Amino acid sequence: MKKGLIIAAALAMAPTLATAASFQEAFESNRAMHGNDHVFEWKGGKYHTNHEEEMEARVKATKANAADLLAKAKAKNAEVAKLGFEWKLTGGILKDAQKAIDEGDYQKALNLAAQAKYHARIGIQQYHYAQKNWHLSVPE
Amino acid sequence: MKIIKTLALGLTVAAATQMTHAADTGFDMQTVDPEADRIALQKYFKSRFPESDIADYVNGIYAVDAGSREQWEELEEFPPYEFDVEQGEELFNTAFANGKGYADCFENGGIGIRQNFPYWSKEEGTVKTLEQEINECRVNNGEEPLKWGKGAIAQISAYMAWTSRDKVFDIKIPADDERAKAAYLDGKKFFYAKRGQLNLSCANCHVQGSNIAIRADLPSPQLGHVTHFPVFRSKWGSLGTLHRRYSGCHKDSRSKPLKPQAEEFRNLEYFQSYMSNGLVANGPGSRK
Numbered sequence: 001m002k003k004g005l006i007i008a009a010a011l012a013m014a015p016t017l018a019t020a021a022s023f024q025e026a027f028e029s030n031r032a033m034h035g036n037d038h039v040f041e042w043k044g045g046k047y048h049t050n051h052e053e054e055m056e057a058r059v060k061a062t063k064a065n066a067a068d069l070l071a072k073a074k075a076k077n078a079e080v081a082k083l084g085f086e087w088k089l090t091g092g093i094l095k096d097a098q099k100a101i102d103e104g105d106y107q108k109a110l111n112l113a114a115q116a117k118y119h120a121r122i123g124i125q126q127y128h129y130a131q132k133n134w135h136l137s138v139p140e
Numbered sequence: 141m142k143i144i145k146t147l148a149l150g151l152t153v154a155a156a157t158q159m160t161h162a163a164d165t166g167f168d169m170q171t172v173d174p175e176a177d178r179i180a181l182q183k184y185f186k187s188r189f190p191e192s193d194i195a196d197y198v199n200g201i202y203a204v205d206a207g208s209r210e211q212w213e214e215l216e217e218f219p220p221y222e223f224d225v226e227q228g229e230e231l232f233n234t235a236f237a238n239g240k241g242y243a244d245c246f247e248n249g250g251i252g253i254r255q256n257f258p259y260w261s262k263e264e265g266t267v268k269t270l271e272q273e274i275n276e277c278r279v280n281n282g283e284e285p286l287k288w289g290k291g292a293i294a295q296i297s298a299y300m301a302w303t304s305r306d307k308v309f310d311i312k313i314p315a316d317d318e319r320a321k322a323a324y325l326d327g328k329k330f331f332y333a334k335r336g337q338l339n340l341s342c343a344n345c346h347v348q349g350s351n352i353a354i355r356a357d358l359p360s361p362q363l364g365h366v367t368h369f370p371v372f373r374s375k376w377g378s379l380g381t382l383h384r385r386y387s388g389c390h391k392d393s394r395s396k397p398l399k400p401q402a403e404e405f406r407n408l409e410y411f412q413s414y415m416s417n418g419l420v421a422n423g424p425g426s427r428k
Contacts, residue, residue: 084404086396087337119337130333135167137343138177138332139184 023047053121057114063101066109070097073113076120085127090119172325174313174414181415184347185363197364198422204351205358212426221298221372221424224379228299231292236281242296245277254297254304255421258410260313260320267323267406271297271381288400289384294370298379301370301423309367309421311414327411330404331362336393342408345389357428366413368425379424382409 021029023042030040031049038049056072059065074094080086097112165180166172182194189204202209232250235241243249247256257270274296275285286293313320331342345359352359369382376384383400386408390397398404 081396085335088391088394088396089337091396126335126339130335134329134333134341137341137348138165138167138328139180139347140165 051114051118053114053118056117057110059110061106061110063104063106066097066101066106066113069110069113069117070094070101073097073117073120076117076124080120080123080127083124083127085123085130087119087123090116090123093119169318169322169325172321172328174321174324177328178415178417181347181363185350185361189351189361194363195419197361198367198416198419200360200364200368200425200427201351201358203364204361208358208428215426219372220374220426221370221379224295224298224372225302225424228295228297228302231296232299236278236283238281240281242274242277245273245280250300251303252307254301254423255307255309256311258406258413259311260317260323260410262314262317262320265319266403267410269383269401269406269409270300271383272401272406288381289387290376290378290380294379294381294384297381298370298424301421304421304423306420306422309413309416309419311410311417313410313414323407324411324414326404327407327409330408331411336390336395338392338394340393342389362412362415364416364419366409367416367419367421368423368427370423371425371427373427375428 021042026040026042027047027049030038031051034040034049036048036050036054039046040049041047056069059069077086077090077094093112093116097109097116100106100109100112164173164176166176185192185197186194192203196203199209199212202212232242243251247253254270257273258267260266261268271288271293274293275288279285286296313324334341334344343362345354346362346365349359350361366382369385370379371385372379373385381400383405386405387397387400
């Protein structure tokens with residue numbers, strides 16, 4: 001009898017626990033499962049799984065738009081470099097984006113600039129996470 | 141009943157001690173305690189690998205993995221760094237154009253001093269490494285600095301390490317200069333902070349991940365990391381300095397690697413060398 005009650009309670013709690021995820025957790029799990037351009041529900045609202053940089057790259061593929069996004073990506077990367085958390089591949093991606101602009105492939109340049117800006121943004125998040133949590137793995 | 145009460149009291153005291161101990165190593169300038177860090181690290185590895193002697197950690201992964209050790213011992217029968225030590229001795233004893241030499245720049249003529257590096261320089265307000273001082277010696281005597289990382293600088297460093305074998309590391313953090321403690325803390329923080337696209341800290345591989353396979357590699361324990369440098373790595377096919385290895389590790393986490401002898405790396409070396417206090421210098425070493 002007791003066992004049955006516990007199972008029933010657990011089943012009743014399960015949806016509550018499932019919706020208790022933060023927006024970030026819901027976003028990350030949907031992104032991991034479905035990739036970009038997927039729509040998911042969270043607390044009654046509908047959201048997509050695209051990174052903000054992917055949305056920034058969805059503009060008309062012109063030289064001016066590509067150069068603009070590349071400039072933003074470079075600025076973001078300079079920000080993360082100043083914090084000492086620049087990622088290894090970002091510099092090369094920025095160079096490739098510039099090369100794509102020079103060759104007139106503006107959509108490619110937009111996509112690469114978006115990728116570089118994403119790297120830099122997550123690097124900055126990583127820096128702030130590290131400041132708060134670096135001590136967690138120190139043996140005591 | 142009395143036994144239960146005593147036992148409960150005993151357990152409470154033991155738990156309280158643990159809790160107090162848990163806050164001992166410190167994470168900021170007010171609380172950081174290098175000696176507590178060193179003891180806690182030894183305790184951690186003693187618990188992870190109870191069969192391994194603390195003194196044996198100077199041998200890196202070979203202290204904790206029997207299979208790797210067997211191969212390494214075979215390799216050490218004809219040490220791959222032998223020619224580099226000979227070359228390093230020759231370079232060390234070759235006079236500069238002004239007639240002076242490396243022996244004039246270092247305490248005890250540069251012999252048997254590896255275990256004293258890195259050290260905190262109060263005058264310069266920074267951590268000084270052996271390789272840094274080798275190059276400073278050159279520049280102060282009108283010579284061009286050597287390239288960091290490999291080649292002649294690693295050979296000279298290897299010879300100096302060779303003359304220091306079995307000397308005990310005793311890195312000091314002067315209590316009268318808060319900047320020294322700040323440099324140590326900076327190194328500690330660097331070691332434990334996750335970074336790079338793979339979101340890895342040094343500790344992920346060399347504390348929690350030591351002796352756990354990453355593809356075909358077994359990461360070495362952080363305890364004793366610095367004692368055997370410079371090393372001849374089979375992967376490199378040559379001798380390299382500690383900072384060459386730091387750059388490689390940093391890159392492995394997909395971080396943009398810092399240059400050898402960057403302040404961050406010197407602080408990291410300061411922290412790691414303090415962790416090796418009490419262990420002996422046994423460089424140069426050979427590694428996979």
